[in-house]
Amino acid sequence: MRKLPPNLLIGAVLVALVAGTAALSLVWTPHDHTLLNIRGKFAAPSELHWLGTDQLGRDVFSQLMVAARNSVAVALISVCLGGVIGVALGLVASAMGGVVEDVIMRIADIGFAFPALLLAIMLAAVFGPSLPVAIIAIAFINIPVFARVTRASANQIWTREYVYAARAAGMGRVSISRDHVLPNIAAPIIVQATIEFAIAILAEAALSYLGLGAQPPAPSWGRMLSEAQTLMYLAPQLAIYPGVCIVTAVLGFSLLGDGLRDITDPRLVRQR
Amino acid sequence: MSSKLVRSSVAIAALALCAALSPTGSRAGTTIVIGLQQEPTSLDPTADATASIDGMLTQNLFESLTTVNEAGEVLPQLAESWTVSEDGLTYTFDLVDGATFHDGTGFDAEDVKFSFDRAMAEDSVNPSKGLFKPIESVTVVDAGTVEIKLKQKDAFFLFNMAQGDVSIVAPESVEANNANPVGTGPFKYDSWTRGDKLVLVKNPDHRDAGSVALERVEFKFISDAAAASAALLAGEIDAFPGFPAPELLPQFEADPRFKVVTGSTEGEVILAMNNSKAPFNDIRVRQAVSHAIDRGEIIDGAMYGQAVPIGSFYPPHGPAYVDLTGTYPHDTAKAKALFEEAGVAGTTMTLRVPPFPYATRSAEIIQAQLAEAGIDAKVENVEWGFWIDEIYKKLNYDMTIIAHTSPNDMGNFARGPKYFYGYDDAGYTDLWNRISAEADDAARNALLAEAQKYLADQAVHGFLFQLPQLGVYKTGVEGFWDSRAVLFQPLAGVSVN
Numbered sequence: 001m002r003k004l005p006p007n008l009l010i011g012a013v014l015v016a017l018v019a020g021t022a023a024l025s026l027v028w029t030p031h032d033h034t035l036l037n038i039r040g041k042f043a044a045p046s047e048l049h050w051l052g053t054d055q056l057g058r059d060v061f062s063q064l065m066v067a068a069r070n071s072v073a074v075a076l077i078s079v080c081l082g083g084v085i086g087v088a089l090g091l092v093a094s095a096m097g098g099v100v101e102d103v104i105m106r107i108a109d110i111g112f113a114f115p116a117l118l119l120a121i122m123l124a125a126v127f128g129p130s131l132p133v134a135i136i137a138i139a140f141i142n143i144p145v146f147a148r149v150t151r152a153s154a155n156q157i158w159t160r161e162y163v164y165a166a167r168a169a170g171m172g173r174v175s176i177s178r179d180h181v182l183p184n185i186a187a188p189i190i191v192q193a194t195i196e197f198a199i200a201i202l203a204e205a206a207l208s209y210l211g212l213g214a215q216p217p218a219p220s221w222g223r224m225l226s227e228a229q230t231l232m233y234l235a236p237q238l239a240i241y242p243g244v245c246i247v248t249a250v251l252g253f254s255l256l257g258d259g260l261r262d263i264t265d266p267r268l269v270r271q272r
Numbered sequence: 273m274s275s276k277l278v279r280s281s282v283a284i285a286a287l288a289l290c291a292a293l294s295p296t297g298s299r300a301g302t303t304i305v306i307g308l309q310q311e312p313t314s315l316d317p318t319a320d321a322t323a324s325i326d327g328m329l330t331q332n333l334f335e336s337l338t339t340v341n342e343a344g345e346v347l348p349q350l351a352e353s354w355t356v357s358e359d360g361l362t363y364t365f366d367l368v369d370g371a372t373f374h375d376g377t378g379f380d381a382e383d384v385k386f387s388f389d390r391a392m393a394e395d396s397v398n399p400s401k402g403l404f405k406p407i408e409s410v411t412v413v414d415a416g417t418v419e420i421k422l423k424q425k426d427a428f429f430l431f432n433m434a435q436g437d438v439s440i441v442a443p444e445s446v447e448a449n450n451a452n453p454v455g456t457g458p459f460k461y462d463s464w465t466r467g468d469k470l471v472l473v474k475n476p477d478h479r480d481a482g483s484v485a486l487e488r489v490e491f492k493f494i495s496d497a498a499a500a501s502a503a504l505l506a507g508e509i510d511a512f513p514g515f516p517a518p519e520l521l522p523q524f525e526a527d528p529r530f531k532v533v534t535g536s537t538e539g540e541v542i543l544a545m546n547n548s549k550a551p552f553n554d555i556r557v558r559q560a561v562s563h564a565i566d567r568g569e570i571i572d573g574a575m576y577g578q579a580v581p582i583g584s585f586y587p588p589h590g591p592a593y594v595d596l597t598g599t600y601p602h603d604t605a606k607a608k609a610l611f612e613e614a615g616v617a618g619t620t621m622t623l624r625v626p627p628f629p630y631a632t633r634s635a636e637i638i639q640a641q642l643a644e645a646g647i648d649a650k651v652e653n654v655e656w657g658f659w660i661d662e663i664y665k666k667l668n669y670d671m672t673i674i675a676h677t678s679p680n681d682m683g684n685f686a687r688g689p690k691y692f693y694g695y696d697d698a699g700y701t702d703l704w705n706r707i708s709a710e711a712d713d714a715a716r717n718a719l720l721a722e723a724q725k726y727l728a729d730q731a732v733h734g735f736l737f738q739l740p741q742l743g744v745y746k747t748g749v750e751g752f753w754d755s756r757a758v759l760f761q762p763l764a765g766v767s768v769n
Binding site: 056129233 | 497498501517569637640643652
């Protein structure tokens with residue numbers, strides 16, 4: 001078997017660490033992350049509080065764990081939601097061609113040009129800031145990304161001999177898209193999804209930092225970072241911890257995505 | 273290629289010009305930039321309850337018949353002097369000569385009558401109609417004299433006449449005051465860039481213009497504590513009289529470029545409950561909330577210890593203050609029992625919080641304290657405009673956290689069910705009427721003590737703490753009040769050296 005690229009391995013380890021922490025937080029955290037102990041605020045790391053306590057005396061390690069779950073859940077839901085819709089649109093565009101393809105892709109272009117942050121601010125102004133609003137905003141920016149990748153990949157498949165054969169045999173566009181196109185473009189979509197994961201985690205952190213994502217008391221790395229901002233003088237570690245977590249998660253998913261592309265992209269394999 | 277060069281040399285020239293004209297260079301003691309947390313949505317203090325309108329414009333752009341100094345003593349302003357009749361019901365004000373409005377129209381007794389009639393009218397939108405309630409009539413004696421007759425004696429009358437709600441406006445310009453305020457004060461309106469700043473410039477025609485040091489005043493709106501701190505450190509702001517982040521004060525205290533002043537305000541911070549609505553129309557629920565909150569934790573956690581707890585709606589530095597913080601001591605078990613008794617245990621309540629750090633931070637702690645008592649409080653952070661519309665005007669809320677910075681504002685509880693407390697209690701209204709009519713200090717203080725007790729017993733709201741006045745100033749900025757007995761801060765006496 002071919003040797004796996006190092007970025008794939010490092011990415012997989014980091015992602016496993018983040019995902020594992022998130023999963024573990026469902027059943028166990030060292031402390032209740034919402035428990036305040038104001039008299040014990042800004043405690044230094046100790047056996048009791050592994051990373052100390054924050055400005056309200058909450059256990060920082062427990063908060064980071066639960067925030068990991070929040071980040072992963074938001075990324076997972078928004079990328080899946082955006083991915084399913086985007087892939088479906090891409091498949092339809094590719095299968096129908098012509099005007100339908102043009103309309104879908106031009107709409108995707110418009111969506112692509114729309115910044116997620118702006119959309120989230122708009123949605124928050126209408127519906128009030130909440131985690132679902134953040135998820136919808138992130139999902140929305142994912143739709144055109146997946147639609148483009150899917151269409152580009154699917155268009156190549158539609159010109160293959162086996163697809164011509166299937167069409168000659170009388171298979172409909174829907175069946176061909178499902179049975180022949182989709183399985184053959186799964187690899188680039190999975191690679192794209194992994195990279196979008198990293199972007200979604202960063203977007204969630206940014207939205208929460210601005211107060212448009214997770215609402216208190218639900219912890220979020222972005223919100224922890226923003227709350228730590230005025231505390232830089234008193235307790236700089238409170239800004240460093242969530243920062244390190246965001247970097248770890250984003251780096252992990254980016255490396256994993258790169259690594260997956262390296263092993264699935266036939267052109268890159270040949271160059272090696 | 274050559275055009276690029278030209279452009280870049282123009283850019284360099286422009287940069288050099290900018291450096292020469294940079295604010296620090298040209299300020300030289302005549303311009304001040306004041307940081308402010310709260311941006312209002314309108315600029316008319318006689319039509320909007322937002323405190324920052326008064327903070328910026330009252331006694332600076334607008335003037336009232338009287339004014340108040342740092343100690344809370346009443347001084348003459350547009351009224352040069354006054355006499356009070358034997359029975360205490362008729363006030364005759366002699367108006368100053370030479371006052372004019374910023375649009376050039378003259379000031380006389382007709383303007384005073386117009387301002388009062390407008391505020392007292394049936395359809396008036398004045399945010400403090402209570403100030404005008406004791407007034408029977410306003411009569412123009414001659415161009416320089418106004419006579420105000422009261423229905424009942426009002427101990428606070430002259431003090432009240434200094435407030436922004438009683439600003440004297442002109443019939444010619446009043447309609448536009450929302451966005452282009454015109455008054456008689458030492459500063460006049462220059463511009464308002466929404467979301468950024470409001471600029472006032474010196475009024476050279478003011479009767480006391482000679483004693484005003486500042487030529488230009490910029491109020492910069494920064495609600496985010498971290499951004500406020502960064503702006504101060506970068507030298508973009510000269511004064512931040514209501515600094516929102518107590519945890520940053522040690523940093524400024526240690527820095528010789530700044531001085532930090534800690535005083536008090538008239539701001540009682542309350543966890544307001546909508547008394548007109550279930551479940552808060554049930555006193556047991558309000559008592560349970562009062563038992564659930566732990567003021568010590570809130571002050572320590574949200575204000576870093578920089579505040580004095582209150583047990584009712586009266587400032588601890590006032591002469592009639594009674595310590596009622598023990599009325600409903602922190603007792604989670606008792607709170608739980610009361611919530612159960614009232615049948616609301618385990619329910620969800622919303623806590624809509626305006627965008628001020630004292631409020632958002634207190635909310636997080638109160639949420640945890642209510643959770644311990646079995647109540648799931650959902651915190652919603654809302655914008656100030658939304659707060660004014662939905663909570664203050666439409667009473668669309670369960671609970672909120674807000675500081676009431678007006679002086680003598682126990683009358684809020686006598687404003688009837690339409691005021692956002694939704695509180696309507698004949699016993700209290702009667703008590704407040706007696707307080708307003710009482711001229712004797714000792715007797716009035718006794719009644720005020722009774723009123724404090726009344727509100728505490730009724731647990732109308734969760735009474736949290738007195739908002740401190742945390743001021744951060746550049747060294748050399750002089751003339752700001754350490755403590756505030758009123759909402760305004762006169763800038764005529766402020767200088768930058």
